[in-house]
Amino acid sequence: MAVLPYMQFYVADYLADTMHLSTEEHGAYLLLIFNYWQTGKPLPKNRLAGIARLSNDRWTDVERSLNEFFIDDGNTWTHQRIERDLLSVKGAQSQRSEAGKKSAQKRAEKKTKENQPKSNDRSTTDERNSNDRWTDVERSLNEFFIDDGNTWTHQRIERDLLSVKGAQSQRSEAGKKSAQKRAEKKTKENQPKSNDRSTTDERNSNDRSTNKDPDKDLNTDLKDQTPHIAGACENGPSPDESPPQELDDVFWTDDPTVKFPMATTWQPSPDFKRRAAVWGNILDGPDPGYSPQELASFTTYWKAEGKAFHHVQWEQKFSRHLASQRGGSPPGAKPKRQRQGAFEPSGNYGEKPPEFN
Known part of the structure; x- marks a missing residue:
């Protein structure tokens, strides 16, 4: 080696x-x-x-x-x-x-x-020197304490200790009362509604059913006075007409009680094009009614805004965004409304009306 x-x-x-x-x-x-x-x-x-x-x-x-x-x-x-x-x-x-x-x-x-213990001689000498020094120091410190023969008491420190203990006790009591109130409130919220509330709901339900009777009679009278409407109601909808489709909630992926800010990974519902049509925004082209570039433009704009909305509110904004973008407006812009009743003067400015000639 x-x-x-x-x-x-x-x-x-x-x-x-x-x-x-x-x-x-x-x-x-x-x-x-x-x-x-x-x-x-x-x-x-x-x-x-x-x-x-x-x-x-x-x-x-x-x-x-x-x-x-x-x-x-x-x-x-x-x-x-x-x-x-x-x-x-x-x-x-x-x-x-x-x-x-x-x-x-x-x-x-x-x-x-x-690690060896000190000798007894050294410890005895140190104790003697310590006692001598304390005798000299005691004369100076005795004025700050009250000597009852067995103990020394410092009045200022005693007052501070009582103040601190009192404040701690108050905070403890306040915390207990607050916890008790929260527990009582939670218990009330978890209890079923009282019979008085159910009786009130039944009374309101009866009132609503009573109010509906005149409307039914009125509809019957209208049908009698308009035979063509009555006939249509009796025969039902024609084969060419189909009842309006209701929105299917199967594809709702969000919690309706939660708002969230826009993210680049956000996606509309699979039936977004049909929802947009129900909201009055007809989207041309094949499903899903938008292109990846249009979705990226929308998410990028609203992500920078930092605002939070529900999922359905984001879909409504996206449908309006597509309608406005395809009409030439920038992302996030609201469609312009045409002013009604605007004053439009006739003739040329500076021309005197014939009545004043």
């Missing part, structure tokens, strides 16, 4: 000593010194060819050139430069190890001394 995962390698010194070596000899020499540093001991001669990764024939030629860098004692090759570097590294490691051991020992001794 190597003493260090790296070795000191001085390129200038190496090249100065090995300028005469071939490429093959350079490789064999580097492998030998690397193995030397890795094992930390001289190289055995019977393994030199294997360490250099050469055949026996090639090693015989290379050995003549590399022999000059090592000391051959008959069994091993020793490299003096690597031996010096190994001794230096081992010495530095030994010094650091000894220094670490001494430092750890000092820290342990210091910790042991800190």
Whole structure:
């Protein structure tokens, strides 16, 4: 095992000593010194060819050139430069190890001394000195307290403590009353409606049913006076006419009690085109009655406004937006209403009427 995962390698010194070596000899020499540093001991001669990764024939030629860098004692090759570097590294490691051991020992001794209890002599002396100092200080502080023989009382602090305790008690009582009121209010809201309310609803229902009777009679009279209407009512709607379709609530995806601001991911209902027609905005073209560009223009405009509406209100705005945009108005603009009863003068301005001639 190597003493260090790296070795000191001085390129200038190496090249100065090995300028005469071939490429093959350079490789064999580097492998030998690397193995030397890795094992930390001289190289055995019977393994030199294997360490250099050469055949026996090639090693015989290379050995003549590399022999000059090592000391051959008959069994091993020793490299003096690597031996010096190994001794230096081992010495530095030994010094650091000894220094670490001494430092750890000092820290342990210091910790042991800190954890030892102080001697009785020192504690007795400290207590005596403390009592002497308190006797001198007591004379100055006695004027701020009331001495009843056993305790010292500070009047200002006592008043502040009473004030704080009183305020805390008041806040506690107020909180309890507020919680009780909320609980009573919640209980009343959860209770079923009283019989008086149901009786009032029944009375109002009876009144409404009574008010409807004259209307039925009036409709009967009108049908009698208009035979063509009566006949149509009796025969029912013609085959060509179909009753108006009601809006299907299956596709309502919003909570009618929640308002939300516009987002780029907002989508109208699947039957948006039919809803727009019910609201008086006829949208030409195939379903869904709008293009992705028109929807993007609408959502971008209202997202910047930051206003919140219900889902159905957004759909109504979108249908009006499509009608106004296709008529040439900008997004969010209301359709212009034509003024009625505007004064339109006749003739040319500055012309005198005939009556004044």
